[in-house]
Amino acid sequence: MAHSISIERTVHPKQKPAADQLGFGKYFTDHMFIMDYDAAKGWYDPRIVPYQPIVMDPAAKVFHYGQTVFEGLKAYRTADERILLFRPHRNFQRLNQSNDRLSIPPIDEDLALEALQQLVLADQDWIPSAEGTSLYIRPFVIATEAALGVNPSQQYQFIIILSPVGSYYKEGIKPVPIHVESHYVRAVAGGVGTAKTAGNYAAGLKAQEHASANGYSQVLWLDGVHRKYIEEVGSMNVFFRIGDTVVTPALNGSFLAGITRESVLQLLRHWNIPVEERTLSIDEIVEAHANGTLKEAFGTGTAAVISPIGELFWQGQALRIGEGQTGELSAKLYHTVTGIQKGTLEDPLEWMVDMTKQASVLK
Amino acid sequence: MAHSISIERTVHPKQKPAADQLGFGKYFTDHMFIMDYDAAKGWYDPRIVPYQPIVMDPAAKVFHYGQTVFEGLKAYRTADERILLFRPHRNFQRLNQSNDRLSIPPIDEDLALEALQQLVLADQDWIPSAEGTSLYIRPFVIATEAALGVNPSQQYQFIIILSPVGSYYKEGIKPVPIHVESHYVRAVAGGVGTAKTAGNYAAGLKAQEHASANGYSQVLWLDGVHRKYIEEVGSMNVFFRIGDTVVTPALNGSFLAGITRESVLQLLRHWNIPVEERTLSIDEIVEAHANGTLKEAFGTGTAAVISPIGELFWQGQALRIGEGQTGELSAKLYHTVTGIQKGTLEDPLEWMVDMTKQASVLK
The missing domain is CATH 3.20.10.10 (D-amino Acid Aminotransferase, subunit A, domain 2)
Structure with missing residues (x-):
């Protein structure tokens, strides 16, 4: 099933950092994905919007009781301009396992994968190509209800942000x-x-x-x-x-x-x-x-x-x-x-998912 | 030493909830205290401002790595209109112990107490007086640096918010x-x-x-x-x-x-x-x-x-x-x-601090 994810494109694209300045998790792309949750409505309003600050009540539960989970994965640009993801299904399965432990409502994994694909394609110019570089993907959930009681939040946001990252080993793999x-x-x-x-x-x-x-x-x-x-x-x-x-x-x-x-x-x-x-x-x-x-x-x-x-x-x-x-x-x-x-070696265990293929991450 | 805490008063005071509607941590007063930290400057710009949303980058470390601490204490209104706090020094001592464990820079406890006093006095009309009610005080620190590396944040905010709360035991103390x-x-x-x-x-x-x-x-x-x-x-x-x-x-x-x-x-x-x-x-x-x-x-x-x-x-x-x-x-x-x-019984162990006495919480 295709989900209806709205897209609002930025009118102020940012300047991209130089490949040798990337580091880890310092720069973020032009867009982000957001979806809201309310106990009465479930998850709603999945949307891609310009990268922007989160505006939240100071009493939001994430600040006080730490009800939050995240994931981390990477997208890679191949020499022949394909965009590959490493086992993204596993990340969203694990996100839901984390959600369960933290009393956070589960997220539709197909929807999350579709959101990820659309977001990565919207910001595909941000995926670096130099040796060792990639686009780091950070999905996370935060409890947003403004109330100080110690109990599970009635409101959440599920957000995905993207960050182009440099090589972990600038001078080759090293102990x-x-x-x-x-x-x-x-x-x-x-x-x-x-x-x-x-x-x-x-x-x-x-x-x-x-x-x-x-x-x-x-x-x-x-x-x-x-x-x-x-x-x-x-x-x-x-x-x-x-x-x-x-x-x-x-x-x-x-x-x-x-x-x-x-x-x-x-x-x-x-x-x-x-x-x-x-x-x-x-x-x-x-x-x-x-x-x-x-x-x-x-x-x-x-x-x-x-x-x-x-x-x-x-x-x-x-x-x-x-x-x-x-x-x-x-x-x-x-x-x-x-x-x-x-993408320079064969993939014998079928780990990689090609995001440039239509609907490739969807079931 | 008196600290220079600026005060911006709200021009839109909120309507106060009825005493029997208070509950716990659901309503917040007209003002809040904020102070910023940057590794290069230390803690700076202590200020009382109208209660307002926090605006933060989605990559802020508190959302991802949970670098945050808090405290909880109460202010009470006595029958003779004094405002009493229960051992506030101990809360700020413990806040700094928590800060140390979480690799958060310490906060000047005298400044924190002065900020608390000024904030409570600014919102003193919010302190309920009915049996069992009080003004709950929530000081907290959040890591605000927008960067995904797993290491201590270079930026923080220390915030105090206030919430009038109802009686914990509506029908008397009960097992x-x-x-x-x-x-x-x-x-x-x-x-x-x-x-x-x-x-x-x-x-x-x-x-x-x-x-x-x-x-x-x-x-x-x-x-x-x-x-x-x-x-x-x-x-x-x-x-x-x-x-x-x-x-x-x-x-x-x-x-x-x-x-x-x-x-x-x-x-x-x-x-x-x-x-x-x-x-x-x-x-x-x-x-x-x-x-x-x-x-x-x-x-x-x-x-x-x-x-x-x-x-x-x-x-x-x-x-x-x-x-x-x-x-x-x-x-x-x-x-x-x-x-x-x-304030209805003698205080043999000198726990209470009277906030209506000038400089009473200061050393």
Whole structure:
């Protein structure tokens, strides 16, 4: 079913930033998508409008009780001028899982995909083409009811904004040092750690600041119950190559089920590389490092795709991994996934959706 | 030091709601306080302006990463037309503790108190006088920088809004039934549970919805590590009278240090009633109920002051407390604290600050 999404085009197109000035999430395109919700009417008035400020009562619930969820994905411009999206259906499925955990009403995933397609096509001139660049897509929901009672909002807005972003690795893929966090905890089973909601990110800022001040790029989070099992790195999932097996923490109810994580698992299985999703302690990593079987470690996420880990700092000790160089498998995964995303490599697992094909994202 | 707070008075005063229509946090007064922060300038431009919408970029960090804190306190109108505040210094001290945990720059507490005094005096006609009514005060900070990187915002707004609120107990203080939560977890030590930040409230909505659907007023949260130690009830602290001793969970780094909690402890000690702040398991409560020593249970918070608990539902069993009636001590605490707040009782612990006295809240 085609949905009726109105479009109001801007009469003041912005100047586009230079490709080498992009950075991440600093510039936004000419348009945005908005849809409103009211408990009495459901979701209504889906519309593409000029990018503009949100005007909201100071008592809006999002400011006070954090009832909000988001997603992040990217659109890529190929050498032959196609526009590819990486598994967008999965993002909107997960948005609704987050909505459920945060007591936010579900959104029609087909409508969301159609809105995304129309918005990206309206702003397609903003999609950069240089190596490593893309158009970052940020769908989010905010509670807008102006009332201070602690209960689910009766009103929401679902918004999609777009930001052209530069290459994550300006000088090629490069390993980073990681601080293993022993004081702060990000989330715990029974909480909201599996939802992509604002509070999880606010909760991680302090540990990140400490790590940065000590020269570390990110923190590796341990579980909040035993303080020994590995959860994730920064806001990425994490993988370790121990001997010939790739191990990643099993989904346990306290961290996000990353779509890049899922895709990397698919690819490893496609390549017949042994993978294990299971409980994994920091002690096991220390031991594998000591006995020489810890070959590689890397994070996975939308921004970096693959982020090799060159060093783990834990209890006063720096564990160097792969002599601080990007591992063979990390490099192969990075080049394969980004090649598929950019359309330069075959797409054996049918991840990419071509937005320039009429109705391609619609069921 | 007197701070220079500019005042722009509204030219369109709103109609005030009828006293019996107030409810909680539904109506807002004619003015609000705003102060801006920029990393290069610090906090600047403190001002009282007509109550008005916030205009913010859709990429503002508060919408995405939940970097926000708040406080809640009340102003009371006495029979002799004084305006009393309950321990406002403690709220701004705690606001800065929350700010620190959320990587938000601290706010000058004297300036915040002066702003609060000027704002309350500007809108003093909005303070209701009927039994149980008050003016609810909501100071909050939101991250306003328009950028999608996950790191502390470079810009913030500190805002105070005011809402006349009705009596929490329309028909007198009354016990409520509480569901002991075994599936969901609110927070864990090492996380942000001790900070008054939005994400903690979003995290509790789902459990609250389940409890409400089953006829329970609130949930009693257990700790996220052992799933057996009592933390708090809804967004209130919780107390139990076991025999002749009053027991409340010790501050353990996973729940908020309530100002009403602290005040109730002061009052109990002032009365020479034995109090214990310690670890307290749900099993101990079940046992005290079984052997007849569990005399009373109640929550403490700004909204209800004292909220007696008439029943705890745990593992399929309903434990009735005090035959479902308000306990003697709960009632005495409620009438004493609210009497002090309303100015009808002596204030032996010097809690109240008279806002009508010139410079009374200033050091």
